[in-house]
Amino acid sequence: MTSSNQESRFKPAPAPAVRRLPGYHRLAQKFHGEGVETVSCTTIAEALSLDPTQVRKDIALTGIVGKPKVGYEIASLLEKIESFLGWDNVTDAFLAGVGSLGSALIGYKMFRDHGLNIVAAFDNDPAKIGTTVREVEVLPMEKLPALARRMHVKIGVIATPAEVAQDVASMMVISGMEAVWNFAPVHLDLPPEVIVEHVHLTSSLAVLSSKLTQKLKERHEN
Amino acid sequence: MTSSNQESRFKPAPAPAVRRLPGYHRLAQKFHGEGVETVSCTTIAEALSLDPTQVRKDIALTGIVGKPKVGYEIASLLEKIESFLGWDNVTDAFLAGVGSLGSALIGYKMFRDHGLNIVAAFDNDPAKIGTTVREVEVLPMEKLPALARRMHVKIGVIATPAEVAQDVASMMVISGMEAVWNFAPVHLDLPPEVIVEHVHLTSSLAVLSSKLTQKLKERHEN
Numbered sequence: 001m002t003s004s005n006q007e008s009r010f011k012p013a014p015a016p017a018v019r020r021l022p023g024y025h026r027l028a029q030k031f032h033g034e035g036v037e038t039v040s041c042t043t044i045a046e047a048l049s050l051d052p053t054q055v056r057k058d059i060a061l062t063g064i065v066g067k068p069k070v071g072y073e074i075a076s077l078l079e080k081i082e083s084f085l086g087w088d089n090v091t092d093a094f095l096a097g098v099g100s101l102g103s104a105l106i107g108y109k110m111f112r113d114h115g116l117n118i119v120a121a122f123d124n125d126p127a128k129i130g131t132t133v134r135e136v137e138v139l140p141m142e143k144l145p146a147l148a149r150r151m152h153v154k155i156g157v158i159a160t161p162a163e164v165a166q167d168v169a170s171m172m173v174i175s176g177m178e179a180v181w182n183f184a185p186v187h188l189d190l191p192p193e194v195i196v197e198h199v200h201l202t203s204s205l206a207v208l209s210s211k212l213t214q215k216l217k218e219r220h221e222n
Numbered sequence: 223m224t225s226s227n228q229e230s231r232f233k234p235a236p237a238p239a240v241r242r243l244p245g246y247h248r249l250a251q252k253f254h255g256e257g258v259e260t261v262s263c264t265t266i267a268e269a270l271s272l273d274p275t276q277v278r279k280d281i282a283l284t285g286i287v288g289k290p291k292v293g294y295e296i297a298s299l300l301e302k303i304e305s306f307l308g309w310d311n312v313t314d315a316f317l318a319g320v321g322s323l324g325s326a327l328i329g330y331k332m333f334r335d336h337g338l339n340i341v342a343a344f345d346n347d348p349a350k351i352g353t354t355v356r357e358v359e360v361l362p363m364e365k366l367p368a369l370a371r372r373m374h375v376k377i378g379v380i381a382t383p384a385e386v387a388q389d390v391a392s393m394m395v396i397s398g399m400e401a402v403w404n405f406a407p408v409h410l411d412l413p414p415e416v417i418v419e420h421v422h423l424t425s426s427l428a429v430l431s432s433k434l435t436q437k438l439k440e441r442h443e444n
Contacts, residue, residue, distance in 0.1 A: 018428050018432050021425075027409075048409045085431055085435075086432060100329035100330065103326065104322040108323060114431070155434065179430055187269070197429050199421070199426050200241070201421065203245070204419055205403065206240050207241060208417060209308040211419075212401045214234065215400065
C-alpha cells in the first residue's frame, strides 16, 4: 500500500467546485443548442450569479484551457466536464429501498445521462420483490452481496428507512462497493476509504424553514 | 421599510450549522427512546463524527443552555431544535410538477414531521389533473396563483422539468410565495428577498462520481 504517496500525487478536487460543474454544463448545453460556439467565464458567471474568478478556477479543474478574450469552445467545454465527472462512462449501481423515494430515483432519467445506471433494486418487502419499477427488477435484499460481487457493482444507492440504512450500507461495503449515495436521513458509520455522499432532504428543508421562520418573525416585530 | 435595521438586529444562522441540527435531533430522539435523560456535546460529536466545539456552537443557536459536566436535558434539546427549525409549526406548501420525483416528495411522510405540509400539487398534464397522489389533489398549474393568494401559502416546492422551472418559480413569487424549495436541476433567477433552497441531485452525484473516478484511476496507476 502506498496510500500516502497516492495522496501526495493526487489532490482531490474541492467538492463545492465539483458541485458547480453540472450547472456550467447545463448552461453550456443551452448555448450549444442555440448555436453559440464559445463562452467566457464572465458570461457564465453572470448567468448563474457567481463570481467570474471562481468560475474560472472551477472550470480549470477539468483541464480545459480558454482563449484570451474569447473564452472556451463550448463543444470542448462540454466534453471536458463530462469526462471529469465520469458522465462519458456510465457506472452501474444498485439501489436499496423501493419506497416512494427509491422508485422515483429509479425512474429519474437524468441519472443515466450523468453517469449512473441503476441496474437492480433491492427490498425486504415480499409484495415488492419480483416486481419491476421502470424495467428495473426488485430483488430480495439478501441477494445483494453475491450479485454485487459477481457484477462488480461499485455504487450503492440507499433509499431505505433510516432505521435500516446503516445495516444496508455495511452490507454494501462488505460486498465490495466503494461508493454510497445515501438518501436516508441518518449518519452512516463506514470505513474511511468508502466514498459517501449524503442527500439529506431534512437538512435542506431545515435551512429553508429556519430562514422563513426568521423572515416572518422579523416582519411581525416591525 | 427598515431593512438595514432588521439586518443589524437579526444575524442569520449559518446554513451549515442549521443543516446539522436535524442530525442532532435524530440522535437525541434515539437516546430519548432509550430512556436516556441527558446528553453531552462530546457524546453527540462522537456519534456523528463531528468536532465537539462545533456541536456546542451549533446547538447554542437554538438558545438552549447545557449544564457543566452533564450536558443538555434531552427533552428540552428536542423542543428547542424543533422550535428553532419551525417543526412545531407546520407550514402549508404547494408542489409543482407531479412526475416521479414530485409524487415521491408528496408521499414523503417525514416532511410533515419537519414542518412542511404539501396541501396541493400542480401540473400541466391533463392526464394528471384531477387525480390525487396520497390524498393530495393535482390541480391545473394556472390555478396556482389565485389559490396561493387565497390560502396564504408561503412555500413552493418545484419538481418540474428544468425547462419550465424558472417560469413556475416566477409564478410562485408573483403569487406571494416567499420561499422556494427547488428540485429542478437549474439555477433560478428570483428577487433577492425570496428564500431559495436548492436540492441539486446532479451536483451531489457529480461529487460522488468524480471521487470514485479518481479513486479507480489511482488504483490503476499503482
